[in-house]
């Protein structure tokens with residue numbers, strides 16, 4: 001574990017693998033943090049990893065690890081290990097690198113069973129096309145029971161203003177997925193937590209969360225939002 005992760009966990013009084021990690025925002029590299037977590041210890045993963053596009057917003061904010069693929073297999077294989085069998089993982093991804101994401105997910109053991117599109121009322125970028133959607137895959141480990149009320153795979157997008165994070169997701173975009181693919185009080189893991197939107201959505205849905213974020217600025221924003 002990195003010293004920053006150790007310090008952050010020590011600061012919260014939480015020990016990895018200890019139930020007190022639950023409802024915490026952990027500062028550190030998610031692969032190293034997850035390595036300390038027990039097998040099959042979370043009920044659902046909902047995550048928004050780097051998109052592999054070297055993203056910079058208009059004010060120059062960027063994402064750690066958006067410029068390389070080295071983190072992908074180690075992080076997703078740990079994430080697969082800590083997810084309970086017969087459970088769901090929803091992962092956003094960069095559409096231009098879909099081949100890379102799908103091959104890593106499959107290599108780790110995940111099976112794609114659905115795909116979500118959020119439709120924007122505005123274009124986030126105009127080049128060869130007006131870019132008016134966000135996207136995520138629905139992946140399974142094993143054979144989860146079908147959800148009682150599966151959500152539509154085309155959903156409306158709500159713009160957050162990106163005040164806390166350059167790619168901040170709205171709670172209203174995440175909550176329907178948490179409701180469908182986990183049970184009340186379940187533990188939702190987001191190892192690429194950014195400003196903690198997954199944690200806010202989990203709390204809104206009466207679930208618990210474990211969030212991990214590498215960048216100290218976003219970790220602070222998520223902690224302030226959730227603590």
Ligand SMILES: C[S@@+](CC[C@H](N)C(=O)[O-])C[C@H]1O[C@@H](n2cnc3c(N)ncnc32)[C@H](O)[C@@H]1O
Pocket residue numbers: 028029030031048049050051063064065071075165167168169170191192193194195196197198212213214215218
């Ligand atoms: C696309 S953003 C997530 C934004 C988030 N969904 C939100 O609403 O704020 C991806 C995040 O993953 C973080 N990250 C990248 N590599 C990481 C790693 N190895 N461990 C933990 N966090 C990492 C980045 O710092 C970035 O904040």
